[in-house]
Amino acid sequence: MTIELENHIDPMLFPILEKVHDPEIPVLSIMDMGVVRFAQMINSVAQIKITPTYSGCPAMDVIGEDIVEAFAKENIEAKVSLVLSPAWTTDWITPRGRESLEEYGIAAPLEENADKEALLNNKRIVKCTNCGSVNTKLVSQFGSTACKALFKCEDCLEPFDYFKCLK
Amino acid sequence: MMKNENLVHYIYGIADNALILGQRLSELCGHGPSLETDIALTNMALDLLGQTRSYYQYAAQLLGDGKTEDDIAYLRIERQYKNVLLVEQPNKHFGYVITRQFFYDVFHLLLLQELQNSKDETLSAIAKKGIKEVSYHQRFSSDWMKRLGDGTEESRKKTQEAINDLWKFTDELFHMTEDDKQVFEAEIGVDVTTLKQLYNQRVKEVLEEATLTIPEIKWFQKGGKQGIHSEHMGYLLSDLQYMQRTYPNMKW
Numbered sequence: 001m002t003i004e005l006e007n008h009i010d011p012m013l014f015p016i017l018e019k020v021h022d023p024e025i026p027v028l029s030i031m032d033m034g035v036v037r038f039a040q041m042i043n044s045v046a047q048i049k050i051t052p053t054y055s056g057c058p059a060m061d062v063i064g065e066d067i068v069e070a071f072a073k074e075n076i077e078a079k080v081s082l083v084l085s086p087a088w089t090t091d092w093i094t095p096r097g098r099e100s101l102e103e104y105g106i107a108a109p110l111e112e113n114a115d116k117e118a119l120l121n122n123k124r125i126v127k128c129t130n131c132g133s134v135n136t137k138l139v140s141q142f143g144s145t146a147c148k149a150l151f152k153c154e155d156c157l158e159p160f161d162y163f164k165c166l167k
Numbered sequence: 168m169m170k171n172e173n174l175v176h177y178i179y180g181i182a183d184n185a186l187i188l189g190q191r192l193s194e195l196c197g198h199g200p201s202l203e204t205d206i207a208l209t210n211m212a213l214d215l216l217g218q219t220r221s222y223y224q225y226a227a228q229l230l231g232d233g234k235t236e237d238d239i240a241y242l243r244i245e246r247q248y249k250n251v252l253l254v255e256q257p258n259k260h261f262g263y264v265i266t267r268q269f270f271y272d273v274f275h276l277l278l279l280q281e282l283q284n285s286k287d288e289t290l291s292a293i294a295k296k297g298i299k300e301v302s303y304h305q306r307f308s309s310d311w312m313k314r315l316g317d318g319t320e321e322s323r324k325k326t327q328e329a330i331n332d333l334w335k336f337t338d339e340l341f342h343m344t345e346d347d348k349q350v351f352e353a354e355i356g357v358d359v360t361t362l363k364q365l366y367n368q369r370v371k372e373v374l375e376e377a378t379l380t381i382p383e384i385k386w387f388q389k390g391g392k393q394g395i396h397s398e399h400m401g402y403l404l405s406d407l408q409y410m411q412r413t414y415p416n417m418k419w
């Protein structure tokens with residue numbers, strides 16, 4: 001069963017949630033990341049449910065604390081809980097989120113098949129975030145965090161992170 | 168009839184494997200043979216610890232006696248850990264680490280692919296999430312088995328020795344404890360005995376490509392699932408539990 005994400009997020013709470021950013025990718029709000037699954041005022045308390053990107057993502061604890069803090073600034077009490085199902089996918093990153101990633105220097109995830117070609121068959125299709133060339137080479141399946149792989153551009157020689165497709 | 172206690176022990180069985188293997192991998196943080204492998208292994212450790220937390224949080228909820236995930240991770244005694252012997256084996260060298268990882272990853276993925284059909288919604292959700300991560304792990308360790316086996320004389324020799332040493336621990340993965348049986352009967356757990364054939368086949372495929380062989384042995388070592396561990400476990404736990412034992416209830 002898939003739940004329509006938007007239906008469960010009270011638009012009134014949107015601006016507050018927008019202010020919370022992924023601590024490891026500060027350009028990305030948690031809304032653009034697609035990790036907020038539910039946000040409603042229930043008995044004067046903001047009930048927020050977030051889903052982890054990766055099981056061990058250390059950012060989740062910090063995100064939880066940051067949400068509580070962001071609501072406290074508006075004098076609203078917030079309770080944050082973690083939901084595991086349905087599991088997060090990179091498809092939930094919004095178009096604006098993808099743009100922010102690229103501007104920040106992280107190549108946005110390709111669709112599933114292209115992602116496999118790039119990561120497993122060394123196909124040169126990941127676009128360099130510095131010069132736009134696709135003459136790029138996989139350096140490591142894992143980058144600075146579990147969700148990213150490390151690439152190097154063979155034209156401008158810049159190393160960069162690629163956000164791996166997670167389906 | 169399955170009791171609450173059976174389910175908690177069943178969860179420990181799966182989670183303890185992830186915790187102990189994660190601990191072994193995190194020992195390598197800053198000590199990997201190259202920057203990439205160092206980062207890859209520590210990221211895998213992080214995935215495993217993340218999965219462990221989800222399982223322990225659920226076990227704590229089932230226990231309902233005020234114990235937390237931290238109590239379960241840090242304050243049990245050796246005999247209460249239900250992990251298989253394979254995952255507690257030490258990091259002798261890179262080929263050894265990769266072989267241990269490969270033997271566990273192949274099993275881990277098969278297990279989670281079955282566990283995702285569990286009647287228990289939480290376990291099913293943790294499994295579904297884990298599958299995505301463990302697929303990466305298996306790809307990483309399989310690739311390295313091939314590189315090492317089909318690599319230099321030295322890498323081949325060391326990896327074959329690691330296989331000869333570690334293969335005896337693989338049979339335990341398919342052993343069903345009393346708790347496992349009860350939880351399987353309740354359609355929550357997995358009958359791991361059914362995974363053995365596919366496991367052997369997958370391992371063989373990769374090893375053949377790597378020009379490595381499975382040793383012909385008849386005797387396999389068991390005990391971890393009953394809490395009877397190898398001599399390495401005590402040292403591992405003293406490292407793992409040090410902070411909580413020295414500063415009780417400390418928090419980050």
Ligand SMILES: [Zn+2]
Pocket residue numbers: 128129130131132133153154155156157158
């Ligand atoms: Zn470039």
